Amino acid sequence: MKKLLLTTTALAAMTGAAVADVSWSGSGSINYKTADNGNEAAFTSDAELVASMSTGGAYAGSVSIKAAEHSTAADGTGTAGGAAVTVTMPMGTLTVSDHGGLADAASSYSSVSGMTGLPAAAASTSDANTNVSVSANLGDISASFSSDTNLDSDNSSFGASGSLGGMDFTFGSANDDMGLSLSGAALGGTVTVAVEETGTESNSGLSIAIPLAGSTVTLNVADAAGDDTWSAKIATTVNGASVTVGSNEAGTTTVDVSATIAGGASFVADFSTAASNSEYGVSYDLGGGATFLLSHSEFAAADDYAVGTNMKLSFAF
Numbered sequence: 001m002k003k004l005l006l007t008t009t010a011l012a013a014m015t016g017a018a019v020a021d022v023s024w025s026g027s028g029s030i031n032y033k034t035a036d037n038g039n040e041a042a043f044t045s046d047a048e049l050v051a052s053m054s055t056g057g058a059y060a061g062s063v064s065i066k067a068a069e070h071s072t073a074a075d076g077t078g079t080a081g082g083a084a085v086t087v088t089m090p091m092g093t094l095t096v097s098d099h100g101g102l103a104d105a106a107s108s109y110s111s112v113s114g115m116t117g118l119p120a121a122a123a124s125t126s127d128a129n130t131n132v133s134v135s136a137n138l139g140d141i142s143a144s145f146s147s148d149t150n151l152d153s154d155n156s157s158f159g160a161s162g163s164l165g166g167m168d169f170t171f172g173s174a175n176d177d178m179g180l181s182l183s184g185a186a187l188g189g190t191v192t193v194a195v196e197e198t199g200t201e202s203n204s205g206l207s208i209a210i211p212l213a214g215s216t217v218t219l220n221v222a223d224a225a226g227d228d229t230w231s232a233k234i235a236t237t238v239n240g241a242s243v244t245v246g247s248n249e250a251g252t253t254t255v256d257v258s259a260t261i262a263g264g265a266s267f268v269a270d271f272s273t274a275a276s277n278s279e280y281g282v283s284y285d286l287g288g289g290a291t292f293l294l295s296h297s298e299f300a301a302a303d304d305y306a307v308g309t310n311m312k313l314s315f316a317f
Contacts, residue, residue, distance in 0.1 A: 025050045029314040036308050060088040066099065092136030096149075102130040105146035108159030109172025109179040112194045112205025114222030114229035114248075118177045119198070129155045140164070183207075189216075201225050250274075268304055281305045289316040 028047035035041040052062040064084040082099025095102060111117040132151065135144040141162035148155040157174035167184040179196035189210035196203045205222035215236035222229045233246030233254075241259035253273045261267045261282070269280040281295030281304065293312040295305035 021054045023052050027316045031312040034309040058090045062086045095133045097131050100128040100131050102133045104130050104157055105144040105159035106157035106172035106174040108161045108170055110170045110181055112207045112222055113220040113231050115203045115205045116198050116224045118172050118179050279305050
């Protein structure tokens, strides 16, 4: 009996040490887009479930399962579902996704407005060809690598960002494209210099952001594909609303407004003189992780909101 008790106690201790803390989270949404430009009205929906595990030590993991996006549109618009597994270790984080959609490592690079930018960096939040992502924190520097499941060189990229020698930097590289930016305090504000090689082009840019009378004035100049460009904007607060007004060498004027309105709802409106495009939206926190969004956008491509008129109900837990 004594031997049995000792064995039972040992097993219980081992089992307790192996038990991990598991938490669940998820999100889902239902969107209704009204008919426009000859397209019929359509419902779409998507959902994602995440299980996270921590051993209480230096290791953790999570499994993300994304359901296939469903649409009632006649063309069957939608995206395939799949799973992604993330493992966090002392030296870094590894994520493998069977459906792609991970951030491209080259998106660590941030160009100055007016520059061409790296093609890979444009897929900053989701790239269909990115199935593997590795990142590591090296003190004040974060480095990352991304690729497809075959680790093919044409779909691989590198990125890094952080502080070095008292200056902040961003770096990105994909195939023969490369970009580097440096920024630091100067002239009472922040000065950023960026250089990049994209294909056969060499581009450069300079950005200066200076606080002025409660506002922030930003001036960007760039040499991209042999053309000199400039843009300027001023960001300020008017009666509690954030307002940004900008212009560029093409004569395009933009106005962006965001504010909290009655009932705690958030309001955003953007306008551009280019083709007189505009977008606006109102989102309201329903509580309990639920949010309702009503938006309309006339921009050719999605900006803050999806193109067209949309009503979206989102849930998160």
